Every structure is written in structure tokens, then in C-alpha cells.
Amino acid sequence: MAVKLKYGKGKSGFSSRVLRGTLIVALGVLVLGAAIFGFFYFKYQRVVDDRLAAGPIFASVSQIYAAPKEVRTGQKLTASLIAHDLRQAGYNANSELGTFTQTGDTIRIKPGPQSYHATDGATIDTTDGEVRSITAENGAALRGYSLEPQLITSLSEDKNRTKRRLVTYSEIPPRMVQAVLAIEDRDFFNHGGINYLRTIKCGFTDIISGRKACGGSTLTQQLARGFFLSPEKRVKRKLIEILISFQLEARFNKQQIFEMYANQINLGQRGSYAINGFGEAAQAFFGKPLGQLDLAECALLAGTVQSPNRLNPYRHPERAMERRNLVLSSMVETGSITAAEASRAKAEPLHLTTPNVEASEAPYFVDLVHDQIVQRVGDNDSSHQSLRIYTSLDPDLQRAASEAVEIGMRNVDELVRKAHRTPKGQAPTPINYPQVSLVAINPHTGQILALVGGRNYGISQLDHAVAQRPTGSIFKPFVYATAYNTSLNGTALDESGVFTALTEINDDTTTFTFAGKDYTPGNFLRGEYPGMVTAVQAIAHSLNIATIALAQKVGFENVAALARASGIVSARGTPSVAIGTYSATPIDMAGAYTVFANNGVHLKPWMLASVRNTNGDIVADYAPEAKQILDPRSAYLTQSLLENTMTFGTAAAARRSGFNAPAAGKTGTSHDAWFAGYTSNLLCIIWVGNDDYTNLNLEGAKAAAPIWGEFMTRAIKLPQYSDLKSFSAPDGVTVARIDKTTNLLADSSCPTGNFYAAFLDGTAPQNTCSHMSESPQNFIQKMFGIGGHPDETPLSTNPQQPATPGQRPANPNTPLDGNVADPNQPAQQKKKNIFQKIFGGGKDKDKNNPQPEPTPPPQ
Secondary structure, rough: OOHHHHHHHHHHHHHHHHHHHHHHHHHHHHHEEEEEEEHHHHHHHHHHHHHHHHOOOOOOEEEEEOOOOEEOOEOOHHHHHHHHHHHHHOOOOOOOEEEEEOOOOOEEEOOOOOOOOOOOOEEEEEEHHEEOOOEEEEOOOOOOOEEOOOOEEOOOOOOOOOOOOOOHHHHHOHHHHHHHHHOOOOOOOOOOOOOOOHHHHHHHHHHHHOOOOOOOHHHHHHHHHHHHOOOOOHHHHHHHHHHHHHHHHOOOOOHHHHHHHHHEEEEEOOOEEEEEEEHHHHHOOOOOHHOOOOHHHHHHHHHHHOOOOOOOOOOOHHHHHHHHHHHHHHHHHOEEEOOOHHHHHOOOOOOOOOOHHHHHHHHHHHHHHHHHHHHHOOHHHEEEOOOOOEEOOHHHHHHHHHHHHHHHHHHHHHHHHHHHOOOOOOOOOOOOOOOOEEEEEEOOOOOEEEOOOOOOOOOOOHHHHHEEEEEHHOOOHHHHHHHHHHHHOOOOEEEEEEOOOOOOOEEEOOOOEOOEEOOOOOOOOOOOOOOOOEEHHHHHHHHHHHHHHHHHHHHHHHHHHHHHHHHOOOOOOEEEEHHHOEEEOHHHHHHHHHHHHOOOOOOOEEEEEEEEOOOOOOOEOOOOOOOOOHHHHHHHHHHHHHHHHHHHHHHOOOOHHHOOOOOOEEEEOOOEEEEEEEEOOEEEEEEOOOOOOOOOOOOOHHOOHHHHHHHHHHHHOHHOOOOOOOOOOOOOEEEEEEEEOOOEEOOOOOHHHHHHEOOOOOOOOOOEEOOOOOOOOOOOHHOOOOOOOOOOOOOOOOOOOOOOOOOOOOOOOOOOOOOOOOOOOEEEOOOOOOHHHOOOOHHHHHHHOOOOOOOOOOO
8 A cells, every 4th residue: 555655745746747748838938929029019019110210100191182173254164063173172060171061053162271361251152054154252243163173193202203192080971991901800809919810820821722822911911011011921910910900909999990091002003103092092093082982983092902903993893893792791791871872882893093103193293393383482391291282283274184085096096097107028127106295374364274294104204295396387377477577667578568477578499598508498298389378378388488588578587486485495697597496395386376466465374373281381482484475466466377377277287076165276297297387275285296306207296186176076065165266466457358369458359268357557559359450560570579668777676676657676587595697697588580480491500409407397
């Protein structure tokens, strides 16, 4: 018995020693584990501390706003459309921006303390879909009222071109929260950052499958990964993710964590920009603020989180819809919505906004705004972040511009494909598809309303709106405007008298000698040289030789001086200046054409209106630059020529889209294709060309004019551009109906083939087509170029000092920039003698002359 007791005691002692050893080892492991955990916990605590101490979690970037939309009496507009614009701008019942109330066809608007405008409200009556009256708060009748500017976009946060629109938790729709939790993390409000059971389950699944595909992360873990870690799937990264999740849960409440998640989560790519956060995604996918999304739209965004590229609703609509419907079913399971609500939402199609980023966010325009902010305000954090940047852009017109370019370039691409020929026996060569730019401005303010800098911003961020290109024949109006300046004091160009629309100009093949070099240009249509033509026909049909001959008469340097004053700063006084061989940007040309559209006043196109801080305090305001450089009469007379170019000249191609409103315009063709034209309230420049400067081989009438017509057709359907007016002649100008056959006043005997032309008072024809009088020159005089009424009075070509009839300028050879043209460098025109005219001699000699400026002739 004693032995048994001793044996049992020995066994018990051994067990105790094993137990103690095990406990010691376990305790050691626990202590070691705790030490390791503590080390890494505090290590990543410092990582989180450093990140939070570095500044705001999200960069507070500048916001870009559109121009205020003006409501005017007489516009076709409804109260509902006005309310929609106000909601888009951020007006609601509790907004500090402003509030509004709508009752039937009447809407009452009250800007708030953070409004761009003063807090003066107004009531607008839109009975029968037309703005009948606008009444101020004090009862005064108003002709117009400006609405709150809409947010276009924000500047990108970093060099990775990340965009986000920050939202607070209170601004996130409850349906958005419910949708995300139903599909991503149903136990979010209950766990401490880690769903242990789900993590273990996913771990076993990944081990068995051999793939790391199971998504067991909570929202907190996703947030930790997005802020601090790389997206790679490794065990070490998962452990660090858990440690950081503990830190986040310890520092923030659940609402704050969800808010950060909602602003941080990546939801794909749009163009060259990354879409981060539900606020930016709502605008990118649906074109409206996050707070205005319905159930189906919230479910679509929540479903996209899993795989933004694979579930992109633009590229994979079927997948996106399937995932959206799965989210809706999950919401039914969590009790967030009823089965009936889910069924109605599943029946909804994908109501996506246009995928064209140029239409909604004007990225080329925004890039230019950013460049100007850097130049004017500065590029350090304290100066350019958290700013409200108010610009000139009209979002509606930007959409019209983008759509017109998209449609027009499909037509251009088809023309390029048809013209592309691969010689037999050679390998096919790639097709060089051209680029495009559209610039639309208000011709009376210089405000850039719409801008497209290329055909696809995601592919190329090169902004062709600021690219220097030869202007081609859209330059020619400056030659005719300079000639009209000579008419202001009654000065005759030559024996033909003062310059008018009916002045005859020689368009025969001619060699011009300038600075000791010969220059023999041709017309766009080789072999077509109609001889003597009127000025209105010369510009309408874009005749090169006639235009250069006219420029020689008025002075090449005087033409160049007017062009430089109009913003075409590269222009120089050479023969080729007349046909647009010098370069300018589409924005430059938009500004240059304001001279004709705005009574001789040049307006420099502008984008920036005002820069303010987050409190609404003004950082900087910007005023347009305007300068009178041309007499209003000369401007209108030139405009009249351009109206006829739209009626029966090369610019008539712009009418083929159905645009029939009063307009003035001009085509241009060099290596590129151009169109410049305007109405009473909108001016637009179109450029189409190749980046490598190879010849487009398409004239402006085929490539650029149709885009202009498409754009203008869309523009005049918008309320703010629908009130078009005919052009009004200034005092001192007469508009007459001219018979095209006789170039005399049209009467009942010549009812067809007529056109309207503008003349300085006293310079229009005196006889009608049925009462022709004798010409001052007889046949022999005309043939030999003698007789008539020569006038040796010097030409007046200084548009800064327009002369009145009977008045001579002090120095008529002084151009706008003050540089006097060199009288020792005249251009001489070599004319053919009478026998050459009769028998066609002299042409071979002309062909052998050296070409100092061998640029292709523009149209």
C-alpha cells in the first residue's frame, strides 16, 4: 500500500512539473506575443499619428465654379428648370448658399450668406413657359436676375490626378449607407473594426482554393488599407491592416469612419482622372450631387466598390446592373428596404450621364484655369487651396460644344478615311486622324463660354485651344477692314475710287516683289483666276491673289498692325500676311473677331471672374481688357462682307446643318481647317488639324464649318442664346440691295440674284440695274489702265485715329503699334502687258519665279 502511494505521488509530481512548464511556456509566448503586438501596435500608432498630424485627412482643394446663369424676361424657361439649376448649385431648405420656394409657375429665390451674389432675392413668373416678370424683394421690376454659379469640378489633389468631392456623414443619403453596409459590412456598427469569424472563414477559403480572393475586410479595414497600405494581398499586410484598424476604431466613432470611407473609396477612372469617393462618383456617373441619388443609383455605387473597373457601368452595363440588383436583394435581407421597393428599383434602367468628360467637366478649360491661378495667385498650399474659383464657363453651352465636336469629328474621320489611299504593292499605312478645338465666347464681353481643346482628354491632354497654328483665310477680313479704314476720309485706293464692297480687284496670276524677292501665290482652286472681281466676291470666295493685291494697296504693314492690335501678335508686314501664313491660337482668333462683332472694340478672351476663400471673402477679382482699335463703321462694313460670305460664299457650308439665323463667318484652309463665325450674342472658332503639322487635305468648308453649324444649331436652342437679333448698322453706314449682275442698286427689273451690302454714306451706287450710266473710263482706258479719277491722297490706315470725311490723319503711314512702315521696302506688282493679257503670255515666266514663302495657299 505504501508503494502504491509512493508511485502515485511520483506521477502527480511529474504532471505538475509538465503543467508548470507548459504554463511558463504559454506565459512566455503570451508575454512575447504581447510584447511583439505592443511593439507593432505603438509603431503603427505613430504611423497613424504622423499621418493625422500632417494636416487634414483629405486635401482641401480649390473648387471651380461656372458663370452665373442669367434669367431674362422673354426667355423660354420654366420655374421647374430654374429650381433644377438651383438644386444643382446647392440650394435647399437649410443651405447657407440660399433657398427657394416654387409655387406653380412662380419661384421665389433668396441667396444666403455664402452666396456668390448679394443676398437680394427675387420672384420670377414663368407663366406658359416664358419668363413674364422678375420682381425684386422691394417690388422693383428687373430685366434679369443671375442664379447661383454651379460647381463644375475641383482641381486634382495631386500628380496622380485624383478627384473627390468631400461630403459629411449628414450629407450622405441613408439609402447610400444602407446599400454599402448590406453588401460590404453588415455588422459595421457593432464590431470593433475586425469581423473575426469572417476573417477566419476567408482565411480557410483562401488556403483551400489557393487564391487570395475572399473579401473578408470590414469597412474599417478597407479604410486602413486605402490610407496607409498598398493594395497587394499578403499576410504581413493583412496583419498591419488589422493593427491600423484598431487605431482608427480607438480614435473615431462609427459615423466618422464611414464618412472617411465614403470620401476615400476608389470608384474607377474617368478620362485621365481617378474617381475617389461617393460624392465625385455621383457627379461622374449621374451628373448630380450625392444627396439627390435615388435607391437604384445608391445601389449601383455601392456595388461598384468591389471592382470599379470590372463593374464600370459605361463599359460593362450588364455586369453593373447585375451587381446593383444583388445589392438591392442584400438590402431586403438586412431589412433596409421592402421586396416591393427592391423590385421597382431593379426595373430601373441605368440613368447614366454622358460619358463624355469634356461635356460635363470641361477638363481643357479647367487646366487653363489652374495655370492662370498659379500665375496670378501663386502655387503654394496657403494660396491656392480651399479657394472658390468663379469662371466664365457656361455648362449648358459646354455640353453643346462637346456634342457638336463629337458628331463633327465622326464626319471628319470618314472624310480622312475616304481620302486615305495605299499605293498598290505597298503595305497599308496607318491613318492619321486629326485633332480639333472649339472656342466659344460672348462677343460683347470676351467671356469664354465653352472650350474644347481636343477630341479626347483621356488620351491627350494637349490643349489645342492654345496651340499656335497658321490662321489661313480666317485672317483675310483684317485686310478688308484695313481697306475700309482708307474710306473713312474719302481717300481713294486708286483710279477705282474709295474702297467699297463693289471695288474691283485684280485676281489674275500676279507676282509680287517684296524685299527683293518674288512671291507668286495661287488661288485655292488651281487654274481658276477670274480676273477683275468685286471685293465682296473676293472675300466670299476666298480669292488669294485679289486679297494680296488689296493688301498691297493699303500697305502690308498696316494690315499687320491692325492684326497685332487685334491679338494676332505674330503678324508681319509681308505679302503672305494677307492670306494667313502667320500663326495664332484659336483663343487668339476668338478675341480677334470681337473687333468685327463688337463695334471695333477688341476684347481679350478671359476665364477668371473672381477668386474667393471658403468664407466668401474676395481674394481677387478680374476685369475684362477692352480697347477700341477700329472705327465702328469699318467694323460693320467688314461684318457685312462676312454676312455675304455666309450667304453665297465658302462659309455657306455652315448653313447645311440647318442653322439659318443671322450670322457672319469665314472659312480658312492652310495645312489645317478653320472656321470663324458669330451671331449677335455668340462667337465661335473651330480648328481642325494634325498634331504633326502634316497637311489635313480638307478645306475649312468641309472639316470645320459643319462643326460650327452643328454647335450653333444646338446653342440657339438654349434659352440664354435663343434671343438672336439681326446686326444693326451704326450711324454713317447705309445698307443697300445690290444686283449681282450689274453691281448696281436692285429694283423691280432685277428681282433675283440680289444681295445686301453695306456702304459708307455717300459711297453706294447711285443708279439702279435698269438705269445703267456710262463708266468714267472707256474701253481703251480700262484696257491700258489709264484715265478715270486717280487720287494721290495718302491712305488713312490708322484705326486708332479714324478719319472723318474731309479729314486727313497726321501720319497715315503710322500703324497701331507706332512702328512706321519702311518706305524703302515697297512691294511691287509685276503686271502683264496688253499682249500678254490678250494672248496669255508671261505665265511660264511667272511659274519659274522663286517662291520666298512656299506655304500652301489658304482658302
